[in-house]
Amino acid sequence: MLKDITLGQFFPGNSALHKADPRMKIILTMLYIVFVFLAKATLSYIFVVFFTVVLVIISKIKPVIILKALKPLIFIMIFTAFFNIFWTKGDSTPLFEYKFIKIYKEGIVFAVLMIVRIACILTGSCVLLTYTTSPIALTDGLEQLLAPLKKIRVPVHEFAMMMTIALRFIPTLIEETDKIMNAQKARGADFNSGGLIKRARALLPVLIPLFASSFRRASELATAMECRCYRGDKGRTRMTKLHYKPVDLFLLILMVTFGVIIIVINIYLIDILNFSV
Amino acid sequence: MNALELKNITYTYSKKTPFEHTALKNVNAVFKAGQVNGLIGHTGSGKSTLVQMMNGLLKPEEPGQVLLFGKNIWDEPKKIRDIRFRVGLVFQYPEYQLFEETCEKDIAFGPKNMGLSEDEIKRRVNGAAEFVGIDQSLLAKSPFELSGGQKRRVALAGVMAMEPEVLILDEPAAGLDPIGREEVFGGIRSYQKTKENTVIIVSHSMEDVAAYCDNLTVLKDGQIMLTGSCGDVFKHERELTECGLGVPKISTFMRLLRENGIDVKDGIYTVDAALDEILRLLKKDDVEKKDGGNKNA
Ligand SMILES: Nc1ncnc2c1ncn2[C@@H]1O[C@H](COP(=O)(O)OP(=O)(O)O)[C@@H](O)[C@H]1O
Numbered sequence: 001m002l003k004d005i006t007l008g009q010f011f012p013g014n015s016a017l018h019k020a021d022p023r024m025k026i027i028l029t030m031l032y033i034v035f036v037f038l039a040k041a042t043l044s045y046i047f048v049v050f051f052t053v054v055l056v057i058i059s060k061i062k063p064v065i066i067l068k069a070l071k072p073l074i075f076i077m078i079f080t081a082f083f084n085i086f087w088t089k090g091d092s093t094p095l096f097e098y099k100f101i102k103i104y105k106e107g108i109v110f111a112v113l114m115i116v117r118i119a120c121i122l123t124g125s126c127v128l129l130t131y132t133t134s135p136i137a138l139t140d141g142l143e144q145l146l147a148p149l150k151k152i153r154v155p156v157h158e159f160a161m162m163m164t165i166a167l168r169f170i171p172t173l174i175e176e177t178d179k180i181m182n183a184q185k186a187r188g189a190d191f192n193s194g195g196l197i198k199r200a201r202a203l204l205p206v207l208i209p210l211f212a213s214s215f216r217r218a219s220e221l222a223t224a225m226e227c228r229c230y231r232g233d234k235g236r237t238r239m240t241k242l243h244y245k246p247v248d249l250f251l252l253i254l255m256v257t258f259g260v261i262i263i264v265i266n267i268y269l270i271d272i273l274n275f276s277v
Numbered sequence: 278m279n280a281l282e283l284k285n286i287t288y289t290y291s292k293k294t295p296f297e298h299t300a301l302k303n304v305n306a307v308f309k310a311g312q313v314n315g316l317i318g319h320t321g322s323g324k325s326t327l328v329q330m331m332n333g334l335l336k337p338e339e340p341g342q343v344l345l346f347g348k349n350i351w352d353e354p355k356k357i358r359d360i361r362f363r364v365g366l367v368f369q370y371p372e373y374q375l376f377e378e379t380c381e382k383d384i385a386f387g388p389k390n391m392g393l394s395e396d397e398i399k400r401r402v403n404g405a406a407e408f409v410g411i412d413q414s415l416l417a418k419s420p421f422e423l424s425g426g427q428k429r430r431v432a433l434a435g436v437m438a439m440e441p442e443v444l445i446l447d448e449p450a451a452g453l454d455p456i457g458r459e460e461v462f463g464g465i466r467s468y469q470k471t472k473e474n475t476v477i478i479v480s481h482s483m484e485d486v487a488a489y490c491d492n493l494t495v496l497k498d499g500q501i502m503l504t505g506s507c508g509d510v511f512k513h514e515r516e517l518t519e520c521g522l523g524v525p526k527i528s529t530f531m532r533l534l535r536e537n538g539i540d541v542k543d544g545i546y547t548v549d550a551a552l553d554e555i556l557r558l559l560k561k562d563d564v565e566k567k568d569g570g571n572k573n574a
């Protein structure tokens with residue numbers, strides 16, 4: 001069923017990461033990604049893995065859920081690793097040689113580090129942001145982080161409102177699509193046979209009612225918003241104000257420490273484990 | 278004869294996820310051929326899930342079976358589309374599935390999918406439009422220009438035009454005003470009278486099923502609670518009230534009359550029948566009074 005596709009991927013909970021301010025989490029996620037890319041030495045990669053595990057533990061998200069999220073990306077990871085193995089040239093003699101194919105130790109190390117990097121960035125940004133922040137809080141945080149742009153007339157509030165509404169209606173639309181598809185199937189519509197063009201045509205009886213009801217919904221929602229005196233950003237107050245709390249400071253310090261350690265390793269300890277790249 | 282027979286039907290939504298929900302639990306039911314069968318239950322009792330079993334949109338969990346005139350519809354999964362032409366299902370709020378430029382084309386969608394000839398399609402579209410009281414001038418209009426009740430009837434016609442052996446209607450009158458309801462049920466009745474096909478009406482209104490159905494199946498929390506003729510089912514007034522369905526008001530009224538010593542017949546559940554019965558009693562009283570007077574004289 002279409003409805004079984006989970007979207008938004010938010011897992012409610014009460015960990016420190018769940019409680020943190022969405023603005024802070026957006027900042028932390030960006031910092032995290034930058035720091036992971038800064039990591040050069042093998043030792044720093046080990047540290048990146050360690051830190052990511054710490055984040056997962058803080059988030060209290062079950063590791064199974066994270067493995068599930070990584071599963072669809074296994075192909076991309078293997079693909080990247082595969083190219084790195086064959087394309088990286090090392091100084092030492094190749095480990096394996098067959099005609100023009102040469103595999104160096106450096107290539108293998110680099111490929112492994114590449115996989116580690118992708119997996120860590122994904123896991124990290126998931127537990128820092130998407131898994132622990134409700135979509136509504138996320139757009140709220142984004143709006144307030146970008147608020148300074150309002151000065152140069154960027155319609156930040158409007159974009160955020162659009163995003164919130166879109167997110168709110170995704171499940172509704174999926175359910176509706178399911179219903180209309182079933183209704184047309186009951187009249188003998190056939191979505192699974194024929195060539196590409198025939199299949200695309202077969203979707204018309206689903207898309208037209210779907211558009212019609214989306215327009216109807218949009219106009220109803222607009223009316224309802226007007227009835228409740230919505231008039232855009234100007235003079236609008238908030239029911240839930242965002243405040244930075246001690247937990248945000250704690251997470252920020254943790255992240256900065258992480259960054260500092262990575263940089264220190266890069267500068268002073270780059271040669272500790274031999275296969276640096 | 279049984280048009281549809283459901284055996285051990287169990288169905289779970291979102292199986293093996295945290296949202297798992299068992300909507301039907303071991304349901305056994307029969308729907309009689311050539312009759313108007315009522316399927317009734319409160320909101321969320323699994324009525325819509327059950328009717329989607331009947332035309333193969335949902336597949337029951339093992340070892341459940343759906344028998345259409347004695348034959349399991351899942352014997353040949355490849356031919357499930359043919360089952361959908363034989364068991365026509367009108368969804369709840371069917372007007373939201375209209376999509377063609379004109380009502381005529383929309384009604385023709387089903388028959389076209391059946392691969393019928395142009396002439397036959399034309400005949401069926403006109404026939405179906407006649408049943409539901411949509412006249413020729415409306416057929417050329419866009420369905421998006423019609424009123425709510427008209428749209429609903431065009432959508433009904435879209436399924437009737439396939440002339441299914443079993444016509445199922447999921448809450449056909451939901452959200453309509455009294456006139457709209459009367460028109461919709463009128464359409465269903467004239468279809469059934471003419472074709473003498475099996476009809477299944479899903480509803481949560483006891484008044485509606487009492488007025489239009491020959492027999493009833495009551496669903497409660499995904500299980501069959503009662504089944505039988507309207508009269509038999511409405512005898513269980515207490516159970517029906519407990520599960521939030523109740524019985525037609527007129528049925529309660531007649532019971533109260535009986536309990537207060539007025540000798541009305543049992544098993545009356547429509548206003549018309551109640552009126553006849555009360556008039557009969559009044560006449561009888563009159564006659565008795567007259568008789569008594571004569572004797573005294
Ligand atoms: N697509 C679906 N996904 C998950 N649960 C559903 C779905 N459709 C219905 N349900 C659930 O199954 C139960 C029965 O629903 P339904 O058959 O629609 O009842 P009814 O038509 O009698 O109101 C309800 O509890 C409902 O929440």
Ligand SMILES: [Mg+2]
Pocket residue numbers: 324325326369447
């Ligand atoms: Mg329903």
